[in-house]
Amino acid sequence: MRGMLAFLLTAACLLGQDPLKRAEKLYDKTDYRESLAVLRELPAPDAPAHFLMGRDHFMLGEYKKATDSFQKAVALEPSKSEYAHWLGRTFGRRAETSNPFAAPMYASKARQYFEQAVALDPANEEALNDLFDYYLQAPGFLGGGYDKAEAVAKRIAQRNAAEGHFAQAQLADKRKQFDTAEQQLRRAMELAPRQVGRVLDLAKYLAKRGRYQESEATFDKAEALAPNAPNIMFARAHAYIQERRNLDQAKILLRKYLKSNLTPDDPPRELAEKMLKEVPGS
Numbered sequence: 001m002r003g004m005l006a007f008l009l010t011a012a013c014l015l016g017q018d019p020l021k022r023a024e025k026l027y028d029k030t031d032y033r034e035s036l037a038v039l040r041e042l043p044a045p046d047a048p049a050h051f052l053m054g055r056d057h058f059m060l061g062e063y064k065k066a067t068d069s070f071q072k073a074v075a076l077e078p079s080k081s082e083y084a085h086w087l088g089r090t091f092g093r094r095a096e097t098s099n100p101f102a103a104p105m106y107a108s109k110a111r112q113y114f115e116q117a118v119a120l121d122p123a124n125e126e127a128l129n130d131l132f133d134y135y136l137q138a139p140g141f142l143g144g145g146y147d148k149a150e151a152v153a154k155r156i157a158q159r160n161a162a163e164g165h166f167a168q169a170q171l172a173d174k175r176k177q178f179d180t181a182e183q184q185l186r187r188a189m190e191l192a193p194r195q196v197g198r199v200l201d202l203a204k205y206l207a208k209r210g211r212y213q214e215s216e217a218t219f220d221k222a223e224a225l226a227p228n229a230p231n232i233m234f235a236r237a238h239a240y241i242q243e244r245r246n247l248d249q250a251k252i253l254l255r256k257y258l259k260s261n262l263t264p265d266d267p268p269r270e271l272a273e274k275m276l277k278e279v280p281g282s
Contacts, residue, residue, distance in 0.1 A: 020049055023056075030262050030269070032056040047076035051083055058090055059268060063097065066090045081121030088113030089130060104142060110134060111143045125163070128156050132167055136174060146171060162192040166201060178209065196226045200235045207239040215239065230260040234267050241275060251279050 017025075019038050026035035036056045039049055054069035070087040077083060088110045095106035111134050117127035132152040138144025149171060157164020169184035185205055189198040203218035219239075222232050237253035240246040254276045258269055 020052065023049075023052055027052060027056060027059075027264065030059070030264060030266075032059045045072075047073045047080070047083070050076065051080075051086070054086060054090070055264070058086070058093070059264060061268070061270060063090050063094045067094065079120060081117045081124045081127060084113045084120060085117035085124060085127040085130065088117060088127075092130070092134070107134075107138060107142050111138065122155075123159065125156070125159055128152060128159070129163070129167075132156060132170075136170060146174065162188040162195070162198060165191065166198070169201075169205070173205075181205065182209075194225065196222050196229060196232065199225065200232065204235060204239050207243055210243075212243070212245070228260075230257050230262055230266050233257040233260070234272060237272075237275065241279060247279050247281070251276060251281075254279075 019042055023035040023038040026032075026038065033056075036053060039045065039053050039056070042049055045053070050069045050073040054066045054073060057063070057066035057069060067087065067090050070083060070090055073080070073083045074087055091106045091113060092110035095103045095110060098106055111131075114127060114131040114134055117124055118131055121127070132149055135144050135149035135152060136146070149167075153164060153167035153171060156167050165184045165188035169181045169188065172178070172181035172184060182202075182205065185198075185202045189202055192198045199218060199222040203215050203222060206212075206215035206218060219232070219236050222235075223229075226232060233253045234257050237250040237257065240250035240253075254272050257272050258276075260266075262269065
């Protein structure tokens with residue numbers, strides 16, 4: 001009886017909430033379809049509502065719909081760096097998933113919106129990181145280049161020293177300066193010893209370099225910092241699958257990951273499910 005009463009009270013509170021806040025809570029719980037259902041009830045969505053719709057669609061892998069929602073948000077509030085940044089992210093995903101003829105156009109749009117987001121708010125660290133990744137990965141004819149990436153890496157370091165070393169590590173790896181890359185990752189971890197992500201960066205890199213024993217010890221260090229953290233399970237499983245080893249353990253980790261309480265910052269369940277299906281014997 002008490003349980004039913006608590007459920008009814010919770011439901012009543014949710015129903016009494018502003019629809020946007022209710023949709024945001026559903027988004028935070030990774031219930032993207034329910035979040036969209038709430039937002040569709042709005043008679044006249046404003047910029048924040050379109051922005052949340054875009055993130056819901058993005059997380060569901062519906063990148064065309066996400067583009068439409070983010071463009072509406074940008075049109076209503078063109079000065080919001082965050083809106084331009086997510087629109088850039090969406091065009092980036094469309095470039096990755098589209099045919100070879102459309103990909104260059106989408107990639108160029110991604111760069112343009114990343115640059116716009118940084119211009120609107122130079123303190124937007126996530127936009128800076130994505131702009132760095134674009135310059136690092138894209139060919140010159142699409143506006144990429146190591147010199148451009150290095151300039152952004154220096155800007156990142158001014159705001160976040162550990163993240164700056166991580167950026168320098170990626171540059172060094174691209175230049176096949178593997179020892180330098182490892183040194184930069186270790187320096188990033190030293191500067192932020194309690195950040196699990198910094199430990200995972202090193203663990204994944206050691207696995208990529210075939211130094212499995214050191215990688216396992218570093219993953220164990222991350223696990224000691226945050227026991228049963230979903231991002232550690234996913235990163236370790238991903239490393240195993242990439243290196244084609246410990247595949248039974250990878251399956252166990254992915255199944256455990258799928259049962260975890262995830263947030264929008266964690267890799268999507270759909271990606272974990274796809275990885276699990278691709279493991280031999282699943």
